[in-house]
Amino acid sequence: MIQVVVRVPSVPSSDARSGPAATSGSAATVDGLFLLDPHREELRGALQELEGSDHWHGGLPVLLLERCWLRLSRVPVEGLAYRLPPDCSQEAPELRRYRELVAAGHPAWEAERLCWEDFGADACREALRRFWAAQERGTQGWTLETYLDLIQQYRLRFAAGGSRPVPLLVLARREGHARRDRHRLLWLGPDAAAGRPSMRDTCP
Secondary structure (H helix, E strand, O other), X not given: OOOOOOOOOOXXXXXXXXXXXXXXXXXXXXXXXXXXXXXXXXXHHHHHHHHOOOOOXXXXXXXXXXHHHOEEEEEEHHHHHHHOOOEOHHHOHHHHXXXXXXXXXXXXXXHHHHHHHHHOHHHHHHHHHXXXXXXXXXXXXXXXXXXXXXXXXXXXHHHOOOOOOEEEEEXXXXXXXXXXXXXXXXXXXXXXXXXXXXXXXXXX
C-alpha cells in the first residue's frame, strides 16, 4: 500500500528564520511553521466558528497553506475533495481485487490471471497505467485513504469536547524534485492563534 501523509520532523531551511524578521508579525508553532498575523487572524476566525458550532456539518473549516506564496486559504470540509482532489488510482476495482487475492494467498501471477478473467486485460492494464502515472507525477501522499482519515479525525476531535483544533494542510510543491514531498497535516488550537506554540500533528 502507498504510505499515507506523514509528519516531516523538520521544515526546509526557508522556514529556519532567525532574528527580528522571524518575530515581527509572525509566530512559530512547535512544528517550526511560521504563521503571519493575517494567518493567525484567519485561524482565530476558524477556531471561533468551531467553538460556536453545536453539531458537525459540512461547512466546518479546513485551512490550506501554500508556503511558497505565504497564502492561507479556507475551505469547508465538504469542499476539500473538490479543492484538493485525493488520488484514487490505487482504489481502482481491478487493483483492489488483485490485493485481495494476494492477501488471500494466491501467487501474484495467479492473482493477475484471475483479475484479467474478472475485468478483462485492457481494464487491468489501464488501472495499472493510471496508478503508475499518479506515482510519476507525485501524489504528495494525498490519497483517498488519507483524505478519509482526516475527515474521521476531524469528527472525533470535534465530538471530544473541550478546545477543538482546526486542521491545517501545509501543501507540498508539485514542481521538480519537490513533487515527491508530502502534504503535512497539523492540528492547530488557540495557542497557535495567540502566537504561542501549538499542538503537533499526530498523524503516524
